[in-house]
Amino acid sequence: MNQTIELIVNGKQYRRTVEPRLLLCDFLRNELGLTGTHVGCEHGVCGACTVLLDREAVRSCLLFAVQANGREIATVEGLGEGPQQMHALQHGFWETHGLQCGYCTPGILMSLVPFLEENPNPTEEEIRDLLSGNICRCTGYQKIVESVQLGARLLRETSK
Amino acid sequence: MKPAAFDYHAPRTLEEALDLLAAYGEDAKPLAGGQSLVPTMNFRLAQPEVLVDLNSIEELFFMREGEGGLHCGAMTRQRTVERSAMAKQVAPLLYEAMPHIAHAQIRNRGTIGGSLAHADPAAELPAVAIALDASMYVRSVTDARWIAARDFYVGLFATAMEPGELLIEVAFPRPRPRSGWSFEEVARQHGNYAMCGAAAVVELSDRGVIERARLVFLSVGEGPVAADQAAAMLVGERPTATVLRAAAEEAATKEIDPVGDIHAGPAYRRHLARVIGERVLNSAAARAFEACPT
Ligand SMILES: Cc1cc2nc3c(=O)[nH]c(=O)nc-3n(C[C@H](O)[C@H](O)[C@H](O)COP(=O)(O)OP(=O)(O)OC[C@H]3O[C@@H](n4cnc5c(N)ncnc54)[C@H](O)[C@@H]3O)c2cc1C
Ligand code: FES
Ligand code: FES
Numbered sequence A: 001m002n003q004t005i006e007l008i009v010n011g012k013q014y015r016r017t018v019e020p021r022l023l024l025c026d027f028l029r030n031e032l033g034l035t036g037t038h039v040g041c042e043h044g045v046c047g048a049c050t051v052l053l054d055r056e057a058v059r060s061c062l063l064f065a066v067q068a069n070g071r072e073i074a075t076v077e078g079l080g081e082g083p084q085q086m087h088a089l090q091h092g093f094w095e096t097h098g099l100q101c102g103y104c105t106p107g108i109l110m111s112l113v114p115f116l117e118e119n120p121n122p123t124e125e126e127i128r129d130l131l132s133g134n135i136c137r138c139t140g141y142q143k144i145v146e147s148v149q150l151g152a153r154l155l156r157e158t159s160k
Numbered sequence B: 001m002k003p004a005a006f007d008y009h010a011p012r013t014l015e016e017a018l019d020l021l022a023a024y025g026e027d028a029k030p031l032a033g034g035q036s037l038v039p040t041m042n043f044r045l046a047q048p049e050v051l052v053d054l055n056s057i058e059e060l061f062f063m064r065e066g067e068g069g070l071h072c073g074a075m076t077r078q079r080t081v082e083r084s085a086m087a088k089q090v091a092p093l094l095y096e097a098m099p100h101i102a103h104a105q106i107r108n109r110g111t112i113g114g115s116l117a118h119a120d121p122a123a124e125l126p127a128v129a130i131a132l133d134a135s136m137y138v139r140s141v142t143d144a145r146w147i148a149a150r151d152f153y154v155g156l157f158a159t160a161m162e163p164g165e166l167l168i169e170v171a172f173p174r175p176r177p178r179s180g181w182s183f184e185e186v187a188r189q190h191g192n193y194a195m196c197g198a199a200a201v202v203e204l205s206d207r208g209v210i211e212r213a214r215l216v217f218l219s220v221g222e223g224p225v226a227a228d229q230a231a232a233m234l235v236g237e238r239p240t241a242t243v244l245r246a247a248a249e250e251a252a253t254k255e256i257d258p259v260g261d262i263h264a265g266p267a268y269r270r271h272l273a274r275v276i277g278e279r280v281l282n283s284a285a286a287r288a289f290e291a292c293p294t
Helices: A024-031 A088-095 A105-118 A124-131 A142-158 B014-027 B037-042 B078-082 B085-090 B092-100 B112-118 B124-131 B228-234 B241-255 B266-290
Strands: A003-009 A012-018 A050-053 A056-059 A072-074 B007-009 B028-031 B050-053 B063-066 B069-073 B135-139 B144-148 B153-155 B166-172 B179-186 B196-204 B210-218
Touching: A012 A024, A024 A050, A050 A105, A056 A105, A088 A105, A088 A142, A105 A124, A105 A142, A124 A142, B014 B028, B014 B050, B014 B166, B028 B037, B063 B085, B069 B085, B069 B112, B078 B092, B078 B112, B085 B092, B092 B124, B092 B179, B092 B196, B112 B124, B112 B166, B124 B166, B124 B179, B124 B196, B124 B210, B179 B266, B196 B266, B210 B228, B210 B241, B210 B266, B228 B241, B241 B266
Parallel strands: A003 A072, B007 B050, B028 B050
Antiparallel strands: A003 A012, A050 A056, A050 A072, B063 B069, B069 B166, B135 B144, B135 B166, B179 B196, B196 B210
């Protein structure tokens, strides 16, 4: 039986009627057209689909859209205003070549937002531990670690 | 769409949830964090006709210190325990094992009850629950009972719960005086399911002799494997390196039955069990000495 849900995505209110089996990642991409959230494995392993649910990083391929009823979602589209006004983290990735194909990037960025809020000056080991939840098939991770370090520094500077 | 169609219910009270589970019987599955259930639904390995989502039942979200030690409501998120100073103090073995479960993004959703009920032989929490002599409180519309962790696990992905029953609460006893604990595992990458892991508890008498021991493995059998012969060998002994090594050896050669997969064959898992078993016994014994008044 279809259900009507109301939720906030990147600060905007949406109301849609959906099948319960619709995954949140597919809802974001196909119903709302927010294709920044990527889908890799659909069983929780790759991290490409990571979004924020009430400010915590979660896999959108392991949540049903109906479970987001009344909740707040943040996706990569809400991070920066566009190429001219990137989020500090996006700047870090841009400057330091933290991506090649970019498939993994949205999930990594969304994992990093709450991580850096909780721990603004992480060690390399803490960064690598966090990144263990996101698979990248291109970069070899070294550049991603450096991007996170730069992004974290930029964030600390802007929040001063 | 990936999963097969199902009817979705999100009850707000435990009574409603139990009614739904009673009404639909084997056709219904409770949905906790969804971190194991939803992947299996996406693969269509599981096709429940009805999902009873527990995420709106406030009564199942709690953590408190009580008579039984640390009491966790079934829906306590793994991440909540990982961040809790109370858990660190009251159930330090549980606390130590928690970061080994998957990744932060998974632990944000994954629950204590979901992991214990799922009974994955590679999961950390069932082994920890047995090592601590934890107990599970289970309810159905008509019944309510406490089950000892040791009796809760009955086989591959199988527990003593009947259809219609729901895991409500788990009690993890506090460390006893003069006792120490330890958890370790080996995985190919942090966050992956372990190829082998072990939890140990060692309790000393006031003369420095082992009074009680627990050694429980994961990923080397159909469920969590309690090495009871090894533990029995230790009782009455001083925890010297030789004694602890012999116990780990006994466990690894006689008490486990590992099956291989693409990551690790049975012989390698047995080797890991010996090495990890010895390590956790040693660090549990060292902590037990620290906990002894001098
Ligand atoms: C990439 C990835 C890596 C992972 N790595 C690990 C790991 O290393 N170690 C590990 O232990 N786990 C791992 N997991 C699984 C994860 O920890 C899950 O959180 C956990 O196994 C299940 O908890 P859940 O709350 O998500 O339960 P769900 O997936 O919602 O439910 C699991 C099962 O338990 C039943 N159930 C849930 N709650 C109850 C209840 N209260 N009463 C009765 N039945 C109930 C459900 O019906 C279902 O059959 C991993 C998962 C992913 C996606
Ligand atoms: S698509 Fe969700 S984790 Fe891979
Ligand atoms: S940049 Fe291609 S997967 Fe990470």
